[in-house]
Amino acid sequence: MLILASASPRRRELLDQIGVCHEVRPVDVDETPHPGEAPDEFARRMARSKALAGAHHAAGRPVLGADTVVSIDGDILGKPMDREHALDMLGRLSGRDHTVYSAVALVQGERIRDALSATRVRFKCLSLREREDYWASGEPVDKAGAYGIQGLAALFVEHIEGSYSGVVGLPLFETGALLAGD
Ligand SMILES: Cc1cn([C@H]2C[C@H](O)[C@@H](COP(=O)(O)OP(=O)(O)OP(=O)(O)O)O2)c(=O)[nH]c1=O
Numbered sequence: 001m002l003i004l005a006s007a008s009p010r011r012r013e014l015l016d017q018i019g020v021c022h023e024v025r026p027v028d029v030d031e032t033p034h035p036g037e038a039p040d041e042f043a044r045r046m047a048r049s050k051a052l053a054g055a056h057h058a059a060g061r062p063v064l065g066a067d068t069v070v071s072i073d074g075d076i077l078g079k080p081m082d083r084e085h086a087l088d089m090l091g092r093l094s095g096r097d098h099t100v101y102s103a104v105a106l107v108q109g110e111r112i113r114d115a116l117s118a119t120r121v122r123f124k125c126l127s128l129r130e131r132e133d134y135w136a137s138g139e140p141v142d143k144a145g146a147y148g149i150q151g152l153a154a155l156f157v158e159h160i161e162g163s164y165s166g167v168v169g170l171p172l173f174e175t176g177a178l179l180a181g182d
Pocket residue numbers: 005006007008009010011026027031050066067068069070079100142143144145147148149150167168169
């Protein structure tokens with residue numbers, strides 16, 4: 001059975017959605033970007049690191065790792081450290097387009113393969129009050145870019161072009177192709 005090297009409840013639900021039986025075994029990796037590292041490269045490196053870390057104790061079973069980052073003006077927005085950080089991130093996203101990179105990596109024996117989705121997301125303009133109320137909902141705390149498109153933040157998203165499941169945390173088309181060996 002496949003091992004999902006992730007603590008994200010969204011990833012578990014997304015894998016369930018496509019009927020892939022799996023066991024959840026979260027891993028701990030250093031999620032610090034290298035100086036000057038591009039957001040898409042960072043997401044790919046993280047997905048690969050998580051899958052490889054999971055493979056250490058997998059006894060040869062296939063292991064899936066994933067990573068999602070929000071990127072605007074070339075910067076990487078990860079999870080917010082605190083309220084101010086979240087309000088600042090949401091302020092940067094307000095009224096603009098950004099890109100969500102979601103990478104997935106699969107380790108099978110000696111082999112590792114990965115795939116990436118890039119999705120454009122446009123936010124409406126957010127007032128300070130809206131950002132404060134959103135923080136108070138508790139939703140932003142564990143999410144890249146301090147928002148969850150699958151939750152209340154659906155009200156902020158004017159337009160999306162790309163992979164919805166990628167924004168939520170696991171690009172299902174790309175994941176299915178990796179698992180099928182394409
Ligand atoms: C942009 C966005 C992100 N997210 C979530 C998906 C991921 O769980 C999280 C990004 O953080 P990640 O570091 O990719 O993942 P994680 O720490 O939650 O889980 P793990 O490393 O153990 O696999 O943000 C949403 O749920 N909705 C969204 O709209």
